[in-house]
Amino acid sequence: METAPRSELREVQDERLQKTVQNAYENVEFYREVFDEHGLTPDDIESVEDLSKLPFTTKEDFRDHYPTGMFAREMDDVVRIHASSGTTGKPKIVGYTQDDLDVWSKAVARCLVASGLGPDDVVQNAYGYGLFTGGLGLHQGIEELGATVIPIGGGNTQRQVEMLADLGSDAISCTPSYALYLAEVADDMGYDIKDLPLRVVIFGAEPCTEPMREEIEERLGVKGIDIYGLSEIVGPGVSIECEEQNGLHIWEDYFYPEVVDPNTGDPVEEGEEGELVLTTLAKDALPVLRYRTGDLTTLNYDTCECGRTCVRMDNITGRADDLIIVRGVNFYPSEVESVVLEFDEIAPHYRIDIRREDNLDKLEITVELAEDFDGSRSDLTSRIQKRLSNVLSFTPDKLDLVEYGNIARTEVGKVQRVYDHRGQ
Numbered sequence: 001m002e003t004a005p006r007s008e009l010r011e012v013q014d015e016r017l018q019k020t021v022q023n024a025y026e027n028v029e030f031y032r033e034v035f036d037e038h039g040l041t042p043d044d045i046e047s048v049e050d051l052s053k054l055p056f057t058t059k060e061d062f063r064d065h066y067p068t069g070m071f072a073r074e075m076d077d078v079v080r081i082h083a084s085s086g087t088t089g090k091p092k093i094v095g096y097t098q099d100d101l102d103v104w105s106k107a108v109a110r111c112l113v114a115s116g117l118g119p120d121d122v123v124q125n126a127y128g129y130g131l132f133t134g135g136l137g138l139h140q141g142i143e144e145l146g147a148t149v150i151p152i153g154g155g156n157t158q159r160q161v162e163m164l165a166d167l168g169s170d171a172i173s174c175t176p177s178y179a180l181y182l183a184e185v186a187d188d189m190g191y192d193i194k195d196l197p198l199r200v201v202i203f204g205a206e207p208c209t210e211p212m213r214e215e216i217e218e219r220l221g222v223k224g225i226d227i228y229g230l231s232e233i234v235g236p237g238v239s240i241e242c243e244e245q246n247g248l249h250i251w252e253d254y255f256y257p258e259v260v261d262p263n264t265g266d267p268v269e270e271g272e273e274g275e276l277v278l279t280t281l282a283k284d285a286l287p288v289l290r291y292r293t294g295d296l297t298t299l300n301y302d303t304c305e306c307g308r309t310c311v312r313m314d315n316i317t318g319r320a321d322d323l324i325i326v327r328g329v330n331f332y333p334s335e336v337e338s339v340v341l342e343f344d345e346i347a348p349h350y351r352i353d354i355r356r357e358d359n360l361d362k363l364e365i366t367v368e369l370a371e372d373f374d375g376s377r378s379d380l381t382s383r384i385q386k387r388l389s390n391v392l393s394f395t396p397d398k399l400d401l402v403e404y405g406n407i408a409r410t411e412v413g414k415v416q417r418v419y420d421h422r423g424q
């Protein structure tokens with residue numbers, strides 16, 4: 001399916017979509033009501049082209065039907081539960097039948113192959129295990145491939161480094177910020193991480209800019225491969241970069257992508273940026289139709305250099321939700337990150353604080369000096385400020401340079417970089 005002619009892929013998509021719609025309509029009250037309200041029956045959705053007749057599914061729908069109201073199967077048939085890490089309110093609960101787990105494993109196994117790994121490789125899985133889909137999701141895909149999994153989980157960084165060295169891990173899966181932290185700890189422990197057999201870092205769960213990827217590749221002497229997914233759709237494994245590193249292939253026989261204008265919900269022209277909307281095509285316990293991911297991307301349908309025909313999405317550097325609005329100016333944290341990574345004099349760590357003082361928003365950015373920095377702080381401050389105001393079209397009210405190691409590293413889970421203190 002990865003290299004099938006697109007017409008053949010479309011036939012598979014249409015056939016699976018019809019089954020998915022039937023399942024959602026018959027077994028999920030929420031979807032039955034949606035269809036009824038719009039005067040539709042499952043027969044009206046014959047092809048993926050008919051999807052636009054349906055409204056979107058949103059994260060609020062998951063919240064409103066907490067915990068398992070979106071499930072199309074009874075708990076008897078559900079063999080595993082995961083939950084998304086919601087920052088506010090209740091988590092989104094997701095469930096899988098054994099068939100669903102098999103599909104997920106295959107999707108992740110494909111990802112690993114696309115990233116350049118094979119059955120002979122050893123993969124150290126440093127994603128957190130538990131309700132988070134990252135740990136077990138990667139784990140089962142590594143086993144499906146027939147590679148060797150080291151289920152080390154998140155944290156315990158010194159042991160991670162020892163395992164990398166002692167077991168000669170070929171790959172590690174973790175967040176991009178953790179990959180950099182790993183390099184620092186390896187340094188402190190006296191290892192030259194570049195000399196280790198490690199050759200691939202599969203990173204996900206956090207947005208990663210291109211300069212951040214370059215930093216990871218340089219510091220660790222690896223290929224940095226971006227993987228994408230979300231619990232509501234399946235977990236990690238919806239898409240991944242191939243070795244060309246030119247967009248993430250979406251496994252379109254399992255997940256159907258659309259890109260829409262986040263404000264109007266209308267489809268954008270091919271190649272234009274918009275919000276990614278996904279429909280599951282091969283999931284029984286939790287069929288999801290037109291889910292608004294909140295992630296901004298573009299789609300490219302050209303056949304990739306690697307020979308895969310399935311569509312590529314741009315790597316996600318911003319979520320619609322992450323947009324920061326300060327005194328009427330909009331920007332994404334990734335724009336700050338790209339500036340931070342431009343300067344050799346500072347380390348690739350930063351935090352953004354937004355406060356409201358006297359009814360006025362104040363933007364404060366904190367960056368960390370490189371370990372060997374011995375130049376003029378005021379000169380560096382003004383150069384960074386100048387770049388920030390060019391990129392953000394806005395000059396931060398305060399730019400703090402702190403000593404190396406003073407911005408908290410995240411060993412487990414996603415790094416928090418933005419602290420919005422307004423309204424608190």
Ligand SMILES: [Zn+2]
Pocket residue numbers: 242243244249304305306307308
């Ligand atoms: Zn490719």
